[in-house]
Amino acid sequence: MSASRTLLALALVACGGEATDEPARGAWLEADPFAPMSEAALDARIAEARREAAASGRQVLLELVADWCGDCREVVRLSREEPARGVIEARYVVVYVEVGRFDRHRALLREHEVDRIATLVVLDPASGRRVARTTLEPITGPQRGLTSAALAAWLRDPPPG
Numbered sequence: 001m002s003a004s005r006t007l008l009a010l011a012l013v014a015c016g017g018e019a020t021d022e023p024a025r026g027a028w029l030e031a032d033p034f035a036p037m038s039e040a041a042l043d044a045r046i047a048e049a050r051r052e053a054a055a056s057g058r059q060v061l062l063e064l065v066a067d068w069c070g071d072c073r074e075v076v077r078l079s080r081e082e083p084a085r086g087v088i089e090a091r092y093v094v095v096y097v098e099v100g101r102f103d104r105h106r107a108l109l110r111e112h113e114v115d116r117i118a119t120l121v122v123l124d125p126a127s128g129r130r131v132a133r134t135t136l137e138p139i140t141g142p143q144r145g146l147t148s149a150a151l152a153a154w155l156r157d158p159p160p161g
Contacts, residue, residue: 132158
């Protein structure tokens with residue numbers, strides 16, 4: 001069990017809760033979506049997410065974002081609202097990928113054919129292969145239109161891509 005999971009388990013026991021080895025489904029809400037990660041840290045996080053998703057019957061959701069991107073900030077905000085939040089917690093393990101100015105994680109960007117953001121990529125946990133992808137832009141400014149409900153609809157049944 002990792003140190004953070006051990007601390008969580010100890011906190012739960014101290015509060016009278018049950019300690020389990022399964023991470024909380026809402027743990028992705030605590031993550032900073034715009035925190036840069038090294039290639040090694042991202043690879044490890046994706047591998048951990050694939051294991052967690054496989055064990056819980058979910059898929060991996062990569063949210064490719066950048067701190068300067070207004071559309072990315074809007075997608076993160078909408079994904080944390082109902083009904084999208086509930087769909088994500090039930091069906092996905094989330095990994096945020098901060099791409100900088102497309103100068104970070106270039107191999108991952110090429111692998112998933114990402115040339116714009118905010119982009120969501122769904123991975124099969126067993127194979128790691130992409131099963132769906134969408135780019136959600138532009139959604140800010142005069143052409144606003146994405147809602148949490150529309151995002152939830154895509155997440156419930158993402159078309160292959």
